[in-house]
Amino acid sequence: MDRIGIGLAGLGTVGAGVYKHLIQNRAIICQRLGLQLSVHRVAVRNPEKKRSVSPPPETITGNWEELIDDPEINIVVELMGGIDIPYTFTMQALEAGKVVVTGNKALLAERGAELFEKAAEKGVPIFFEAAVAGGIPIIISIREGFIGNHIESIHAILNGTSNYILSRMTEERMDFPEALKEAQEQGYAEADPSLDVNGWDAAHKAIILASLAYGFWVSTSQIHVAGIEKVTASDIRFADNLGYRIKLVATIRANRDSFVEVHVHPALVPKQHVLASVNGVFNALMVRGDIVGDTLFYGRGAGQDPTTSSVISDLAQAAIWYDSGGKAFGFTPHGLYGKCLPIERVSSAYYLRLTVIDEPGVLAQVASVLGSHKIGISSVIQPEGHEGDAVPLVLMIHDAPFGTMQAALGRIQALACVKSPPMMLWVLS
Amino acid sequence: MDRIGIGLAGLGTVGAGVYKHLIQNRAIICQRLGLQLSVHRVAVRNPEKKRSVSPPPETITGNWEELIDDPEINIVVELMGGIDIPYTFTMQALEAGKVVVTGNKALLAERGAELFEKAAEKGVPIFFEAAVAGGIPIIISIREGFIGNHIESIHAILNGTSNYILSRMTEERMDFPEALKEAQEQGYAEADPSLDVNGWDAAHKAIILASLAYGFWVSTSQIHVAGIEKVTASDIRFADNLGYRIKLVATIRANRDSFVEVHVHPALVPKQHVLASVNGVFNALMVRGDIVGDTLFYGRGAGQDPTTSSVISDLAQAAIWYDSGGKAFGFTPHGLYGKCLPIERVSSAYYLRLTVIDEPGVLAQVASVLGSHKIGISSVIQPEGHEGDAVPLVLMIHDAPFGTMQAALGRIQALACVKSPPMMLWVLS
Numbered sequence: 001m002d003r004i005g006i007g008l009a010g011l012g013t014v015g016a017g018v019y020k021h022l023i024q025n026r027a028i029i030c031q032r033l034g035l036q037l038s039v040h041r042v043a044v045r046n047p048e049k050k051r052s053v054s055p056p057p058e059t060i061t062g063n064w065e066e067l068i069d070d071p072e073i074n075i076v077v078e079l080m081g082g083i084d085i086p087y088t089f090t091m092q093a094l095e096a097g098k099v100v101v102t103g104n105k106a107l108l109a110e111r112g113a114e115l116f117e118k119a120a121e122k123g124v125p126i127f128f129e130a131a132v133a134g135g136i137p138i139i140i141s142i143r144e145g146f147i148g149n150h151i152e153s154i155h156a157i158l159n160g161t162s163n164y165i166l167s168r169m170t171e172e173r174m175d176f177p178e179a180l181k182e183a184q185e186q187g188y189a190e191a192d193p194s195l196d197v198n199g200w201d202a203a204h205k206a207i208i209l210a211s212l213a214y215g216f217w218v219s220t221s222q223i224h225v226a227g228i229e230k231v232t233a234s235d236i237r238f239a240d241n242l243g244y245r246i247k248l249v250a251t252i253r254a255n256r257d258s259f260v261e262v263h264v265h266p267a268l269v270p271k272q273h274v275l276a277s278v279n280g281v282f283n284a285l286m287v288r289g290d291i292v293g294d295t296l297f298y299g300r301g302a303g304q305d306p307t308t309s310s311v312i313s314d315l316a317q318a319a320i321w322y323d324s325g326g327k328a329f330g331f332t333p334h335g336l337y338g339k340c341l342p343i344e345r346v347s348s349a350y351y352l353r354l355t356v357i358d359e360p361g362v363l364a365q366v367a368s369v370l371g372s373h374k375i376g377i378s379s380v381i382q383p384e385g386h387e388g389d390a391v392p393l394v395l396m397i398h399d400a401p402f403g404t405m406q407a408a409l410g411r412i413q414a415l416a417c418v419k420s421p422p423m424m425l426w427v428l429s
Numbered sequence: 430m431d432r433i434g435i436g437l438a439g440l441g442t443v444g445a446g447v448y449k450h451l452i453q454n455r456a457i458i459c460q461r462l463g464l465q466l467s468v469h470r471v472a473v474r475n476p477e478k479k480r481s482v483s484p485p486p487e488t489i490t491g492n493w494e495e496l497i498d499d500p501e502i503n504i505v506v507e508l509m510g511g512i513d514i515p516y517t518f519t520m521q522a523l524e525a526g527k528v529v530v531t532g533n534k535a536l537l538a539e540r541g542a543e544l545f546e547k548a549a550e551k552g553v554p555i556f557f558e559a560a561v562a563g564g565i566p567i568i569i570s571i572r573e574g575f576i577g578n579h580i581e582s583i584h585a586i587l588n589g590t591s592n593y594i595l596s597r598m599t600e601e602r603m604d605f606p607e608a609l610k611e612a613q614e615q616g617y618a619e620a621d622p623s624l625d626v627n628g629w630d631a632a633h634k635a636i637i638l639a640s641l642a643y644g645f646w647v648s649t650s651q652i653h654v655a656g657i658e659k660v661t662a663s664d665i666r667f668a669d670n671l672g673y674r675i676k677l678v679a680t681i682r683a684n685r686d687s688f689v690e691v692h693v694h695p696a697l698v699p700k701q702h703v704l705a706s707v708n709g710v711f712n713a714l715m716v717r718g719d720i721v722g723d724t725l726f727y728g729r730g731a732g733q734d735p736t737t738s739s740v741i742s743d744l745a746q747a748a749i750w751y752d753s754g755g756k757a758f759g760f761t762p763h764g765l766y767g768k769c770l771p772i773e774r775v776s777s778a779y780y781l782r783l784t785v786i787d788e789p790g791v792l793a794q795v796a797s798v799l800g801s802h803k804i805g806i807s808s809v810i811q812p813e814g815h816e817g818d819a820v821p822l823v824l825m826i827h828d829a830p831f832g833t834m835q836a837a838l839g840r841i842q843a844l845a846c847v848k849s850p851p852m853m854l855w856v857l858s
Contacts, residue, residue, distance in 0.1 A: 021720050025577055031644065031763035032576050129574070135721035137566075137574025145558070145566025147461050148454055148741030215460065274727075277706075291450050292564035292738035295728035298703075299721065309721035312577030325753050334460035 001030065004319040005040040007067035007098075009089060010079035014103055014130070015042075016053045017308035018077065022315075029312065035319045040073050041066060068092045075318045077311060078102040087111050094118045094126075099318040103130030103307060109204035113217040116331045125321055126331070127314035132205045133158060133283045135306030136299040137313065142212050142287065149289030151213040153253040155428065158205045158264075160281035160301045161196035162228050162248040164188045166236075166266075167279040170245060175233045188281055198227035199248060203264045206250040209285075210262045214254060215334035218262050224343040224402070226265035235353060235423060238383055238394050242351075244268035245276040249428060259341040267426040268351050275428070344403025349378070349427040352395045354412070355387060355420040362417045363393065369415070373408040375400045390419040396427070430459065433748040434469040436496035436527075438518060439508035443532055443559070444471075445482045446737035447506065451744075458741065464748045469502050470495060497521045504747045506740060507531040516540050523547045523555075528751050530743040532559030532736060538633035542646040545760045554750055555760070556743035561634045562587060562712045564735030565728040566742065571641055571716065578718030580642040582682040584857065587634045587693075589710035589730045590625035591657050591677040593617045595665075595695075596708040599674060604662045617710055627656035628677060632693045635679040638714075639691045643683060644763035647691050653772040653831070655694035664782060664852060667812055667823050671780075673697035674705040678857060688770040696855040697780050704857070773832025778807070778856040781824045783841070784816060784849040791846045792822065798844070802837040804829045819848040825856070 008015055022029070022037055030036055042055050043064040061067075067076055068089075076093045078100060080086045086107045093100050095118070102108070108115070108131055119126050129139045133156075142151065157163050161183060168179040180197065183189035195201045203225045210218045228248050239246050249267040254260045269276045274296055278284040283301025288294050300306040356362045363380065370377060376398035383392050397405070409422055437444055451458070451466055459465055471484050472493040490496075496505055497518075505522045507529060509515045515536045522529050524547070531537070537544070537560055548555050558568040562585070571580065586592050590612060597608040609626065612618035624630045632654045639647045657677050668675050678696040683689045698705045703725055707713040712730025717723050729735040785791045792809065799806060805827035812821050826834070838851055 017720075021577060025579060025720070028579060028763075028765055029577055031765055032572075032761050034761070135718075136724060137570040140569060140574055141566040143461075144746060145569055145742050146738065147745045148450060148458055148738055150454060150457060289564075289738060291446075291454070291734050291741070293729050293735055295565060295726070297724070297726060299724035305720045306722055309575065309577055309718060312720070313574050316576045317573060332461050332463070334457075336457055336460055 001034065001036050002323055003036045003038050004322060005038055005072040005074050006315065007041045007043070007070065007073035007076045008039055008079070009043045009064050009067060009076060010081065011042055011044045011051055011053070012079065012081065013304045014307045014311065015079040016051060017304040018079070018311045019053045019055060021308050021312060029316065033316050033319060035323055037315055037319060041070055043067050064089050068096050068098070073098060074322045075099045075101060075315060077315065078104055079311070080104070083107050083110055090115055091118055094122050094124055097122055097124055099124050099322050100126045101311060101314040101318055102126065102128050103311060105131040105201070105204040105208060109207040109220065112208070112211060112331065116333070125318065127318050128208065129314045130307045130310035132208050133285060133297070134299065134301040134303065135309040136283060136285065136297045136301070137310070138285055138297055139212065140313070141297065142209070146287065146289045146292060149291045151254065152288045152290055153251070154209055154213065154285060154287050155275060156206070156209070156250045156285040157247055157275055157278050157283055158202040158250050158301065159196055159248055160283060161189045161193060162202070163278065164281045165197065166228060166231070166246055166248065169231070169233060170236050170240070173233050173237070176229060176231060197229055199225040199264045202248060202250050206252055206262050206264050210252045210260060211331055213252065214260050214337035215332060216338045218260065218340055222262070222340040224263040224265065228266050230423060231266050234392065235425065238353065238381070239268050239351065241381070242268070242396065243271055244427070245271060246425065247275060247278070249275065254337055258337045259339050260337055261341040261346045263343060263346065265426055267428050269428045273428065344401060344406070346402050347399045348402065349399050349429060350397040350405060351425040351427055352397055353423040354393045354395070354418055355390045356393045357389060357417050357419060358386065358391045365415055365417055366393070366395070366412055369408055369411045370397070373404050375404060375408055430463065430465050431752055432465045432467050433751055434467055434501040434503050435744065436499065436502035436505045437468055437471045437508070438493050438496060438505060439510065440471055440473045440480055440482070441508065441510065442733045443736045443740065444508040445480060446733040447508070447740045448482045448484060450737050450741060458745065462745050462748060464752055466744055466748060470499055472496050493518050497525050497527070502527060503751045504528045504530060504744060506744065507533055508740070509533070512536050512539055519544055520547055523551050523553055526551055526553055528553050528747040529555045530740060530747055531555065531557050532740060534560040534630070534633040534637060538636040538649065541637070541640060541760065545762070554747065556747050557637065558743045559736045559739035561637050562714060562726070563728065563730040563732065564738040565712060565714065565726045565730070566739070567714055567726055568641065569742070570726065571638065575716065575718045575721060578720045580683065581717045581719055582680070583638055583642065583714060583716050584704060585635070585638070585679045585714040586676055586704055586707050586712055587631040587679050587730065588625055588677055589712060590618045590622060591631070592707065593710045594626065595657060595660070595675055595677065598660070598662060599665050599669070602662050602666070605658060605660060626658055628654040628693045631677060631679050635681055635691050635693050639681045639689060640760055642681065643689050643766035644761060645767045647689065647769055651691070651769040653692040653694065657695050659852060660695050663814070663821065664854065667782065667810070668697050668780065670810070671697070671825065672700055673856070674700060675854065676704060676707070678704065683766055687766045688768050689766055690770040690775045692772060692775065694855055696857045698857045702857065773830060773835070775831050776828045777831065778828050778858060779826040779834060780854040780856055781826055782852040783822045783824070783847055784819045785822045786818060786846050786848060787815065787820045794844055794846055795822070795824070795841055798837055798840045799826070802833050804833060804837055
């Protein structure tokens with residue numbers, strides 16, 4: 001049986017999981033694959049550090065360049081973290097003709113265009129199932145399962161930490177800081193949770209999905225990203241009364257004139273929508289193809305084991321490719337799409353919470369601004385509850401372009417009767 | 430760009446969908462695949478028949494052997510229906526070295542062992558995504574996405590017709606015959622609905638999933654199959670009161686000593702279980718892997734378009750294989766599992782509805798039989814409602830081997846106080 005040499009860069013949580021499970025499930029992987037996956041060399045930052053797995057000492061190195069130079073290594077697995085060093089490492093590995101497996105979403109979202117250009121030039125593939133949605137096989141499903149489909153839309157919950165926090169805020173009526181603290185205590189949020197709660201972790205994954213679906217690299221400057229930090233317990237309660245849950249939703253969508261929109265932000269999701277019942281640290285993706293219709297994928301979106309499952313899947317595909325050649329899987333650039341819809345032109349319904357002074361005529365002033373922008377109001381509720389001499393006022397807004405809405409919001413915020421910055425959330429239809 | 434020649438056998442609902450969408454989405458398929466898929470010849474039973482798609486007349490033949498003999502055909506797509514002719518066709522195609530794509534679940538479930546032996550002998554693959562769960566990419570997910578996992582279990586709703594009927598019985602309190610009639614009027618059930626409602630359509634799919642997961646062909650004689658025909662509106666109401674929905678569930682499971690169990694039957698599913706909320710003609714599969722944990726796949730399980738999506742996915746993979754060689758994908762036999770657990774030894778909790786005479790002492794007699802088999806009762810309810818001088822008696826039974834339960838049931842049925850054959854359903858834990 002052919003032996004495929006693997007160079008593992010990084011032995012943190014996921015790296016250690018990959019090492020452990022490659023050994024634990026060695027028999028079944030060998031039988032199914034018809035090839036033997038052998039970890040030939042492991043590069044770590046500090047070779048002296050104690051770890052949960054113990055590769056033979058002679059396979060460990062503190063210098064990742066040894067993986068590039070080793071002719072017995074056919075596939076490198078990049079699980080280092082960060083962007084700059086992984087970028088250099090990956091470029092050099094491709095240059096040396098090695099197949100690359102990576103779980104690094106930030107790397108792909110920021111530098112994917114260059115990496116895949118190099119991969120195409122050298123004729124070797126990059127596999128990246130582990131970069132999006134943990135153990136859910138969404139990359140292979142979009143790339144191969146739905147290859148015959150124009151992908152009409154993907155709506156997804158892609159960040160387990162945010163989803164855990166919003167779930168706890170909903171279940172326990174907590175405010176954001178309290179729920180974040182709990183998530184940190186439970187190990188579901190990092191000490192520095194910014195990338196998770198500000199939406200950018202989900203945004204990196206959305207960029208990868210959009211690029212795969214539409215054949216061009218969407219740049220970080222072309223997408224709209226907002227986090228969950230400003231969502232309050234009141235917003236969740238008001239949304240609940242209106243029939244919605246608040247979720248951090250990534251939207252990726254193309255219309256037939258091939259404009260692509262990508263945005264990630266908290267959104268009101270109708271309670272009967274399948275994404276509304278995805279709670280805790282789980283991820284879910286609703287993919288709509290023009291042939292297949294609606295499909296849903298659900299599972300654990302992070303953590304050592306689910307992510308390991310995807311890395312091993314990629315290793316198996318990389319090994320088959322290495323063994324037999326074939327199509328260089330990964331991202332296939334093409335020109336059938338290629339333009340992003342400026343966020344100002346994306347239309348949606350919205351939830352708008354204002355803090356206003358408690359006197360007659362306030363609604364008339366707000367409605368007049370919205371009306372002058374031709375923005376329609378679908379309902380108004382004035383919930384109980386004073387904050388000093390101010391009261392909340394909640395408006396549900398009909399479909400309007402985001403840009404128009406932003407302009408109106410600027411004018412509303414400037415009204416003397418409006419006391420704090422307005423809170424605006426998208427509503428998923 | 431290389432051109433791959435396709436021979437399409439069958440131009441019924443799915444065949445016509447494949448033909449239509451290969452043309453409609455030609456540009457995107459070409460770009461993503463880097464190969465051109467061209468339908469070279471179409472075999473139909475009656476070349477004169479009017480159809481929804483019109484391939485050029487010179488490509489149509491009434492003789493499927495012309496597909497085998499044509500050297501310009503690299504891939505055959507078997508969408509004929511039935512078993513005997515498709516079997517002969519597929520064997521001859523493999524013999525001629527052509528890659529096979531099939532959506533024929535009955536063919537694979539009944540003759541898969543022989544077909545894959547021939548495929549291995551000739552070194553060509555068989556692809557069959559369309560045979561299980563319509564457009565859901567479950568075959569590629571299990572075969573490649575979860576290649577590193579020991580599959581602990583699959584619980585699945587695999588027959589849209591049965592699920593539609595049970596959903597309508599639940600929503601509208603219909604009895605089975607009425608719901609079946611409605612399903613037929615809506616086009617969700619065939620004029621002869623037997624394969625759908627007797628569980629065998631789902632069983633064929635379960636056999637394919639089990640074989641893929643465990644590397645040996647489970648034979649139809651090794652599995653336990655029951656249909657939904659005997660489920661009554663009362664059963665659904667009693668189950669509802671106890672906190673369950675009734676669904677036709679396929680269970681595929683292996684324990685660590687590598688016994689595999691496969692059974693398909695109506696089962697009580699706890700309302701909070703994700704499968705309980707899968708309604709109408711949808712399919713869903715809950716796959717648990719030892720690394721990935723629980724994942725869920727959901728989508729349309731039948732119909733022209735979803736099934737077409739899967740056939741095109743298989744065509745793309747077949748084309749890549751043909752173009753470059755590589756691993757002959759499909760079923761990989763291995764010896765890590767290989768034994769089916771006899772159904773008598775499979776344990777489960779159960780729902781038991783008896784029709785008994787309305788007098789004291791009846792429960793004592795029933796309980797005494799169960800007790801003598803060491804079968805525990807978790808709860809008893811005596812719902813309202815007389816049928817003549819008889820009344821229903823519902824018992825929830827603790828985990829017990831199916832064989833023991835069958836033996837006890839034989840004795841209970843023989844009791845003078847028991848008026849009709851008992852209704853026993855499995856309970857999903």
